[in-house]
Amino acid sequence: MVIVGGGPGGYEAALVARQLGARVHVIERQGMGGSAVLTDVVPSKTLIATAEWMTVTEQAGELGIGAEGEDGALRADMDVVDRRVMRLAQKQSKDIRTRLEREGVQIVEGTGRIEPTIHPDGSRLVRATTHDGAEEAFPADVVLLATGATPRVLPTARPDGERILTWAQMYNLTAIPEHLVVVGSGVTGAEFAGAYNALGAQVTLVSSRDRVLPGEDEHAAELIEAVFRRRGMTVLPRSRAAGVRRTGDGVVVELTDGRTVAGSHCLVAVGGVPATDGLGLAAAGVETTSAGHIVVDRVSRTAALGVYAAGDCTGVLPLASVAAMQGRIAMWHALGDAVAPLNLGIVPANIFTAPEIATIGVTQRQIDAGEVDGVITRLPLSRNPRAKMLAISEGFIKLFSDRASGTVIGGVVVAPRAAELIHSITIAVTQRITVDQLANVFTIYPSLTGSIAEAARTLHRAGEVRRA
Template sequence: MTNDNTQPAAAPAPRIAILGGGPGGYEAALVAKRLGADVTIVERHGFGGSTVLTDVVPSKTLIATAEWMALGGAAAELGIRINDESGTETQTISADLKAINARIRSLALTQSEDIAHRLVSSNIRTIHGQGRLVSAKEIAVTGITDKVGKPQPDEVISADYIIVAVGAAPRVLPTAQPDGERILTWTQLYNLSELPKHLIVVGSGVTGAEFAGAYHALGTEVTLVSSRDRVLPGEDADAAELIEDVFRTRGMHVMSKSRAKAAAVVGEGEDEHVEVTLEDGRVVTGSHVLMAVGSVPNTQDIGLEEVGINTSPSGHVVTDKVSRTSVNGVYAAGDCTGVFPLASVAAMQGRIAVAHALGDTVRPIKLRSVAANIFTAPEIATVGYTQEQLEKLDMRYTITKLPLRVNPRAKMMGARAGFVKLFSRTESGTVVGGVIVAPRASELIYPITLAVSHRLTVDDVADAFTVYPSLTGSIAEVARMGHQITEG
């Protein structure tokens, strides 16, 4: 009798190939590696994607710089005097856009390199090249280069599961072709060396409003061209109205119900400028124009049709709540899905895709608990149901609202414009949504996000201690305003 101690061979690690190195891609890669998968990620530009290199990180860095300019402008009200080297009092503050943009580009590149280093140090294979699906199990990669840009052979990556996370790019109008000098997309702003004398911003959505506010704070004359009757047409009406009032009060030109038809560079030398033609025939003249008219998914020519992956009429990849596409084993995450153009949502979609593919615990994405922020000054943060959505639902709801100007901390800061607003179910008091318009609203929205996510009531929120004085005190106060007396 023999004793066979031979152990069965271990099953090979599942292989995951990821096309796109933005938040949806690199977050999926890191989670997949922790769950024991063999991971390869393909990125054609730089890890972190447009979020890090040309979108969120650069734009929010620019906005953070603009905030300092705004603070300088409010210094006199707070009793602060600014003196030049001779001791003469002055309130003149200027922005060096060349230095600002150099810092922005450096910061973005460093962040991208940090992400790449983290992927490599996690034993994830990274490939710099252009990927294309050739089947539900294969990605062909061309134009591969090594770390120093040296060309490498093309290859085909085989995988058990594929995640498509290719992001999106600025939408371009045929009649307003960007030249990178005077007609610009938001990815091209960071090459400017001087502040535009007069920046025309076409598009009053989130991107347009953020850049309009930032450049105006930096000292540029700004005209914001909006095709709708107000700025930020997709946002809370009270918040959008407040921001538009702030823009106008600070001296920005806001043109409502004015749809742009074309943009062109006119003149030569010192007389060179841009002209934006509106559909009604009016012409707006400025030194530069930013076309902020939306984005389009980077889903063209990556093999989706050949593999049979369904896309929407807008070109976005169609996914379900666990990030599955119409083809078994292929998932998608991020802006290319059109679910929510937020880095946080892209990352969550990527993590959910990996969990589903590898059999880990899966919690389908809940869009009602997604917190979003618009980095204007003041900021606008939202979570949960909007008032417009609630009006369409068969739900009795209560609105409680408090202006920021009554908050003691806001008074100390010299912050007047803003408010806190909560939406709750009338019968139960359950918090179903909220809006904060205030400095650092992106930080303040978190307790309301917790309330929405965990179905807390206004009483639950009100019973928690807040620091005095603090802006969060207004959140507790608005919650107390929603208390319903129990009849006994």
């Protein structure tokens, strides 16, 4: 097996392949873990975890907690924060490399590309260019492409790494921006906007849509936008950026309607592009979309013999968990092990705002549109006794069940640590558990999970009405 890319899709595939007895080479140009570990998921969530400490003190007065000092305010030292962020990213990368080497995976530092020739025995050749300019050739029975994605760059907002930044460059800052303008209100934009707002920066969020997080659950997005505004963030809906220019020690964001927004820094968070250039895809018979994503089926196969792909370079779903599963599925399939095709309907996702938004399965939008015959319940967290003790006043639990069978088919959690709370709902969706079964599982009292069981009980009443 030759794997091009050492991110979650690549290194998880390598571990599976070694477990099943294959010889494995991983070609990685940046460092083990790829951008997910070094410049994206790990560092951004570490930064957000620091910012979260700033938000948990919002209700300190209500809890009877006070701080000494002139104004009693918490402050973040961005130099210390960023050093910790990058130290943890490097440590995670090192841990991954150590694990792979211990399992017998051969790591090649460089870039890889597929040669077009298919040998009579069906094998292919992958050529690696190492960091010192040398070339090595690796015959492969199976090739896995897991090269990820890079930040999308607007021609009118070229990043300079100092004032105009992509999400991969946000860790170069040694001080909290005086005024951060965030262009893009999707997941990345919302997460960074919320984090820097909590860390003390003035933040303006430029959204081309009616609200932030336009692709997410409407109630969750509305709640997060309200929280952003309550914390002092300026949100500009229906405002599209035409360009960003540097003005010495600041930036000016020009909007298409003629307005301008001046700030000290600008984060351009308008999505990513697949890192597929230079891989030799067309000559090797690998089909790509007009956007450059590698086309794969549900077991990660491409159109080319012996070539699989996983992760953000496929455009299937830009989550590290999905990349990892695609990589595992590719190896299970290629090596003849038991395998189930990728099922996106059971993939949980989390947005690391404060509070977090976690989702799984069917959406309310699908139910409202009549695409799914489901029943919806929503409980505010403010009525939960544990939430009251923790002074949590914002958030909710939402459950969806199948109208005919009562099976749990989806859910939304908006709460601190929603990424953890969604797990029980994910199990229910994956294992096709009914609302009655979920309701009858014991929960700790008091606990936030008690609201999940309570939501399930309310759907039992809906079920009784349906059967009447």
